[in-house]
Amino acid sequence: MRTRRTFAVALCAIALTATAACGKDGTPGDSAASASNAPKLPTYTVKTDVKLDSPAFTEAKKRGQLIIGAKSDQPFLGFEDLASGDRSGFDIEIAKMVAADLGFTPQQIKWQTLVSSQREPAISNGQIDYYVGTYSINDERKKTVSFAGPYFIAGQDFLVKADNTSITGPESVNGKNVCTATGSTSIKNIQQYSPKITQFDTYSACVEKLLSGEVDAVTTDDAILKGYASKFAPKLKVVGKPFTKENYGVGLNKDDKVLRDAISNAIKAHQDNGDWKKAYDATLGLSGSTAPEPPALDRY
DSSP states (O other), X not given: OOOOHHHHHHHHHTOSSTTXXXXXXXXXXXXXXXXXXXXXXXXXXXXXXXXXXOHHHHHHHHHTOEEEEEOSEETTTEEXXXXXXXXXXXXXXXXXXXXXXXXXXXXXXXXXXXXXXGHHHHHHTTSOSEEOSSOBOOHHHHTTEEEEEEEEEEOEEEEEETTOOSOOSGGGOTTSOEEEETTSTHHHHHHTTOSOEEEESSHHHHHHHHHHTSSSEEEEEHHHHHHHHHHTTTTEEEOOOOOSOEEEEEEEETTOHHHHHHHHHHHHHHHHTTHHHHHHHTTGGGGTOOOOOOOOOOOO
16 A cells, blocks of 8 residues: 655654665655664575475576565565665565575565565465565465464564553553554454454555554554564554564465475574574664574474
8 A cells, every 4th residue: 555755754754874765655765774883784695506396496497586575564574665676674684595595696586565465365376486574374374375484483562652551452452443454464363352453455554544643553563563663763662562473484385395395494594504693683673672582493
């Protein structure tokens, strides 16, 4: 959903560096990531002569390009500056790590922005090779797609205005207007606490409504909310009472076990060599969150 010009202006106004650019309406630069004193992103050695008996991998090699699904409006996780076309965030780095271990350079990645409700169809129909974008692993989704990981664990929380003292956790939102993204697990999780739910295709649209006072809170994973709270400090805050456990995985075709194992191997390798933590510090860490221990992989 395209946000109004005022939303883009607000994001630009809080840019941390003078060189951070704002593009089209609703497409602000992830300026904190460009701060001169920010931790540096790691570089990933691209493997050569990778061979996998995987349909998706075989097609990607033929076209000479990986098509990776991602989010584009989540600060420090999956963000696109439409002025430059640059992508930034922890999910983007995870996607790049995996790509490198599959033998693809950053220049061989084609990013495909997908909102939450589009993920399963895009994977099942072969529109993308894999998806990295705050994608919670659960049994219902496993009926349609497959997951490698988890590569990160988050928990659902609330984003509210900084002066809000009435929302302290899920039990306090009954009667409040809570906003979240269509197709997300957040909808089912919050329905038991509040019947008044506003939905949009993107979380950035929810944040705009929160800033304007049209909704009382935004709910989704705390990792996502921390990015918005940092972007709009001191106007917004995260309540800090997560009430679910969300295992982020890399989504891919349900029947491609070979590629799933290869992606899990890549995640583990970059956890072990320190790239995972370096990537976290240079992305999600900029929101003020300390890097946790990488989660154990769930291989199946």
